[in-house]
Every structure is written in structure tokens, then in C-alpha cells.
Amino acid sequence: xxxxxxxxxxxxxxxxxxxxxxxxxxxxxxxxxxxxxxxxxxxxxxxxxxxxxxxxxxxxxxxxxxxxxxxxxxxxxxxxxxxxxxxxxxxxxxxxxxxxxxxxxxxxxxxxxxxxxxxxxxxxxxxxxxxxxxxxxxxxxxxxxxxxxxxxxxxxxxxxxxxxxxxxxxxxxxxxxxxxxxxxxxxxxxxxxxxxxxxxxxxxxxxxxx
Amino acid sequence: xxxxxxxxxxxxxxxxxxxxxxxxxxxxxxxxxxxxxxxxxxxxxxxxxxxxxxxxxxxxxxxxxxxxxxxxxxxxxxxxxxxxxxxxxxxxxxxxxxxxxxxxxxxxxxxxxxxxxxxxxxxxxxxxxxxxxxxxxxxxxxxxxxxxxxxxxxxxxxxxxxxxxxxxxxxxxxxxxxxxxxxxxxxxxxxxxxxxxxxxxxxxxxxxxxxxxxxxxxxxxxxxxxxxxxxxxxxxxxxxxxxxxxxxxxxxxxxxxxxxxxxxxxxxxxxxxxxxxxxxxxxxxxxxxxxxxxxxxxxxxxxxxxxxxxxxxxxxxxxxxxxxxxxxxxxxxxxxxxxxxxxxxxxxxxxxxxxxxxxxxxxxxxxxxxxxxxxxxxxxxxxxxxxxxxxxxxxxx
Numbered sequence: 001x002x003x004x005x006x007x008x009x010x011x012x013x014x015x016x017x018x019x020x021x022x023x024x025x026x027x028x029x030x031x032x033x034x035x036x037x038x039x040x041x042x043x044x045x046x047x048x049x050x051x052x053x054x055x056x057x058x059x060x061x062x063x064x065x066x067x068x069x070x071x072x073x074x075x076x077x078x079x080x081x082x083x084x085x086x087x088x089x090x091x092x093x094x095x096x097x098x099x100x101x102x103x104x105x106x107x108x109x110x111x112x113x114x115x116x117x118x119x120x121x122x123x124x125x126x127x128x129x130x131x132x133x134x135x136x137x138x139x140x141x142x143x144x145x146x147x148x149x150x151x152x153x154x155x156x157x158x159x160x161x162x163x164x165x166x167x168x169x170x171x172x173x174x175x176x177x178x179x180x181x182x183x184x185x186x187x188x189x190x191x192x193x194x195x196x197x198x199x200x201x202x203x204x205x206x207x208x209x210x
Numbered sequence: 211x212x213x214x215x216x217x218x219x220x221x222x223x224x225x226x227x228x229x230x231x232x233x234x235x236x237x238x239x240x241x242x243x244x245x246x247x248x249x250x251x252x253x254x255x256x257x258x259x260x261x262x263x264x265x266x267x268x269x270x271x272x273x274x275x276x277x278x279x280x281x282x283x284x285x286x287x288x289x290x291x292x293x294x295x296x297x298x299x300x301x302x303x304x305x306x307x308x309x310x311x312x313x314x315x316x317x318x319x320x321x322x323x324x325x326x327x328x329x330x331x332x333x334x335x336x337x338x339x340x341x342x343x344x345x346x347x348x349x350x351x352x353x354x355x356x357x358x359x360x361x362x363x364x365x366x367x368x369x370x371x372x373x374x375x376x377x378x379x380x381x382x383x384x385x386x387x388x389x390x391x392x393x394x395x396x397x398x399x400x401x402x403x404x405x406x407x408x409x410x411x412x413x414x415x416x417x418x419x420x421x422x423x424x425x426x427x428x429x430x431x432x433x434x435x436x437x438x439x440x441x442x443x444x445x446x447x448x449x450x451x452x453x454x455x456x457x458x459x460x461x462x463x464x465x466x467x468x469x470x471x472x473x474x475x476x477x478x479x480x481x482x483x484x485x486x487x488x489x490x491x492x493x494x495x496x497x498x499x500x501x502x503x504x505x506x507x508x509x510x511x512x513x514x515x516x517x518x519x520x521x522x523x524x525x526x527x528x529x530x531x532x533x534x535x536x537x538x539x540x541x542x543x544x545x546x547x548x549x550x551x552x553x554x555x556x557x558x559x560x561x562x563x564x565x566x567x568x569x570x571x572x573x574x575x576x577x578x579x580x581x582x583x584x585x586x587x588x589x590x591x592x593x594x595x596x597x598x599x600x601x602x603x604x605x606x607x
Contacts, residue, residue, distance in 0.1 A: 103499075125538060129503035132542070136506060162503045163597070164538030164553045 053080035098122025121189035128162040254334035328373025335366030496529035506543035516582040524552040524598035532556025
């Protein structure tokens, strides 16, 4: 069973999700405070950490940055009510392997945890929309086209995800394998994390909360 | 013995500069603490000596050089309060020093030094830096007779009046007594009531910010009461989980709007806001969550109006017939086209079957889009959900 840690400053939400996940994954720690969470994660070494974006004292970003220094193999899935693009992009760029909103159904959340554990990326429709928006404009010639642009296929996969289709449905609709969909999404995640196109930062800061 | 021991160091006599209670370097507080005299009188002494051709300033600088900063004020052992005879002795020494300077003629003149001494010490009596409160010295005379500071205030007021009187009397021949009287009265009133007026003004400022804060809090409370609390009450009374979810979502949307959109951006009539409001309406009417994802934006005008209306129809259609738990709307604006996709994971239908009003609505969506130079594609299969893809060119045609 996948061992997970949870970090969320809302205790009620923490206990609710924990109850929903019981039986599907092994919740080894649940913390509502950043420092406590960092210690707990270092101690328990979970496979996946479910981390809230907005928390007092630096937010989920602080947890990811601190833990990644000592435990680079721990994987993160951001979970938030926040739909603010800059927050979501910041979490992904810090190393989170996916972002889902808190309204996600329990079985979908378990699915997302498994996907992150397997090394794949988890894109909610909203995150897919953000990424398409961020990479929408044509980049100037001097930037690295490999890192700073999405391929037409990647764009098409993201558009399908943004329309609410699961990876499996996307694969069938585009007549490709699920593995290929996963590869495309992982590549997009890598571009999102490594791209140094300045538009990304500007776009995120200009973008208002949806 | 090392060399420093041969130098004169006040520090060796237990005088350290105070870190907390300082006007310049905290020297006066240090000396006062060592001697057991209130700092304000030491300051007054330095001030009076400064009238003797700057002697006070020179002494202060010398004292500053010869002392050390205290590490922390709590470390300094405070001397026992000195007895009345000792206090008298120190006053005598101070006067003796003054008179000695007068005797050797390092002296700007009696007409300057003595009034200055009276006024400065009078002020020292009146204003204790530690105990300064919202009342002026004069008011404390009238209003709080039980205060031990009363006799002190009397002494202070008398000294100030005597000082100003002497100064006025001395200066009268030169300046004319009326002018002097006016100036002296003005100075006296400022000294006596100044702190009170100043603190009153400060209180007013504090009061005003407090009132603004309370008004804001009341507004937030009123809003929460009308919205969130009402919804929570409804949810507690509701038996139907689906209804609860709808209530919660509607409230969430409303709260978000209130929190983040308090100041609507001018020209916010955008495609995204139009689609969001259509989605909100369907969500509220049919108890089904609608997620809206957008890429790019364009003004909501005569070109985009048909596509928003068609999307609304598609949404309503999906909400009524699909039986899905959720509908997704994805809109994308590119350089030349606007596309909207309404997707559900519901039971779907066979687009080729003629019967049922679903087909009729589908036709009306397609017809509407065609009329405005756009296109609509409906992809559905029984058991596979439905997708309505709408597209329209941005530049006319």
C-alpha cells in the first residue's frame, strides 16, 4: 500500500480526507503545521505527500522546498481550494508532480496519488487550462524551443484534459496508448518546471484569481 | 594594574548609559540611577549648565566618553533611594558649582541663568518622562487631588511662573512689558496644557482608526450573516446530500466573488465572465456542479454572444438529460477562432435517433451557430457521455 503524509492547516479537512482514504492508502502522518509536517515527513519517509497550497508560515511551497533538500525521492501532490494560477504554477515549479482541487472525488484522489507514486504527472482540468494559457503565445526565436514551447500533440492532450476527460478517455479519443498520454503529460510537467521563458512568470503574476 | 585603570572612568563608579531610557545617549538616566535621583532632574541640571557657555554640553560629552553602554537595563543594580539630607546635599553641590562659575566670571549673566534654572527645574517637576499621561500638569491639580504628584505639580508650576516672571521683569525695559507678558503667558499655557492637547489629538486619531476598523468588522459580520450563516443553517436542515453540495458550491462561488472581486474591473464584460455566469445559472437551477476552464479571453460582444447562448443551451441540455455528476465547460480563444466545449460524462444518446427533445435542442444549437457563421458538432454515444463543440470565427465571416 502506498504510504502518504498529509499537510493541511484545516484539521477538519485533514480528518475528512484521511477517513476517505483509509483502506486505499496508508496515511502515516497528518500535520496541520509546516514545521511539524517537515519533521514528520523526514521521520516517516512517505511515498507521496498531499500538501495544501495555502498555509500560514510559507505555505505548501515551504514544505516542498525544505523536504526536497533532504529527501529528494518524496513526491508531492498539491491539493488546494485555491484556483490562483500563480500559486499553482509556483507549487509545480517547486517540484509538485500534480495539482488537484479539494472538491475532487475520493476515488479520483486515490487514482491521482497512485499516478504520482508511479512517477507520472497529475493534471486537473484547471491546471491543464493554466498551462495552455501560460504557453499560449508564440515564443520569440531566441528562447529554447524545446523547453519553452509545447508540441502540437502535447497541446492537444492538454486540451482534452481541460475538457474534463480522464487519461484513459484522452488516449481513446486521440487513438494513442494511455502510456503515451502519460509521457506527454510528464513532458509538459518537466517543461513547466524547467522552462525559463519569462512569459510564464509574467503571466502568472498578471493572472487574476478565476 | 594596567593602563586603563589610571584613566578616569565613570563606569568604574557604577555609571552606565541606559539603553531604554535615553534622549541622547542615556547618560542622564545612568547617572540618575546611580545617584538614586530621578533622571528628569539630572537632565534639567545638564540643561541649566548648558546655559553657562555650553558647559552642560561639554560635561555631557565627557561623561558619554567615560561611560559604557549597559548590556541590558535589567542588569543594572538600582541604588537605594537616597535620603532627604543626601538629596539636599546634591542640590547644594550643584548650586555651589554654578556659583563657583559665577565667581570666576564664566557666566553669561544672572538675568539668563536664574530664570532658565527656575523654568527648567519647574518643567522637570511637571513632566516626569516615565509617568507622562494624558493629563496636563494643571489638570491633574484640579481633577485628581488624591494623586501624590499634586505637591510636585504645585512646586513645578510655581517654579515656572517665578522663572518666567524674573525673565519678564529683566527683559521688560528692553522689549516692553506687554509683549513680554503675552509671550510669557503663551509659553506658560503651552507648557501646562501642551501635553494634554497633544495626547488628546493622538487619542482622537486612535479612536478614528478604531472606529473604521469596527465598521469594517460590522460589514463583514453582516455579510457573513446574510450569506454564509444562512447557507450553513440551510445545509443543517437539508436531508438531501445533493442539495447540500449545491448549496455549498453556490455559497463558495458567492463568497469567492465577494472576497476577490470586490472592485469589478472596468470592461469586465469578457467571454469568460459571460460563460461563467451562464454556468452559475445552470448550476443553481439544476443542482449540478459546472466547472469552467478558460484559455485566453475576448470581449463579450455581438460576435461571441451566439456562442455563449449556444453553450448555455448545451449546458442546460446536459444538466437535464445526461444524468452526469458534473459538467465541464472549456473555452479557448485563439487568434482567429473562439471555441467552447461542453462536456459531460453522462449516459449519452444516439445523435441519429430522431425522437426525443434532445435531438430538437441539438438541432437548435446547430442551427443557431450556423446562422451566425459558426459551427456546432455534437458527439455522443449511449453510455459514453456527450460533447458539444462550438466554434465561431472572431473576425466576422
